[in-house]
Amino acid sequence: MPRFRQELKEALPGLWRYAFALTRDRARADDLVQDCAERALRKRHLWQEDRPLRPWLAKMALNIHRNGYKGAARHLHVAYEDADLSAHATPSPEQGLEAAEMLRRVDALPIEQRDVLLLVVIDGLSYAETATALDIPIGTVMSRLSRARAALKSELKQEAPVTGTRLRSVT
Template sequence: MHSSDAVREGLIPLLPRLRRLARALAGQAADADDLVQVVLERALARAAQWRPDAPLDKWVFAIARNAWRDEMRTRGRAQHLFAPEESGAAVADGSDARHAQQLELAQALAMLPPDHREVVALVLVEGLSYDAAAALLEVPVGTVTSRLARARAALQAHLGNDA
């Protein structure tokens, strides 16, 4: 099978997870799906660079993370990146109480610096191991754990979970 076919077919079952990761990175649903679109286009364009013995999910998650960083750089010049009050659209509807809680969480996430937000998305939302996240981000494992600890502290402070 041609590598582009293998990548294209391999990406189909990954779409839900890719959308979840993008939602955690980008915040709003529409922005997240725009990001997924860019990721799919890049992945297909670079299919020849994927080695079949490498996990496709981590390969495409790395593309997603880099595309998100690129997008933030582009947007950062023009406008504020995340309007926390708009980020409520990031999360799924639920009951009102759950919705309010998720709105708060989305706002807290939107306020994290990108370095912290991406470890939250990769480790806590996608469920990558520390090692896998470190490899993907090309940083030492200790950097992942320290960013994660600081991100958690910021989230909990924002959410008032310190009790």
């Protein structure tokens, strides 16, 4: 089934970023993605060609992560050699600060808003795919997403003036 493999391969970069967003660790993201890929391959006979693979993978990643991922860093030894660090090897100090601040705000979101935000913005799922992955209506996807974005934005506005003082607290 070459088409299955192709779809799987195309889904993996987005899934890996999503896995990183969940785990915040390259090696654990690698393990989580590999785990999802293995499960998908084992269950490929259940896959129907008209059904997109990505929501299924995203759902798996989230479930595995939530159920306490015990993958125990199977591939720590390869994670750093394999990782493509080039794109983010040298962020400017401001970018690094802004990015760290953004992640902190994302973490502060209510979990149901964060789930939707990460699937849409990081994994790149459509609203319909996100609805499938999280088993919620598409209207709920839209409202949670706009609430998440509004919360991030209002935090940005509130905190913008104190950026200078916060510099000291960031290591």
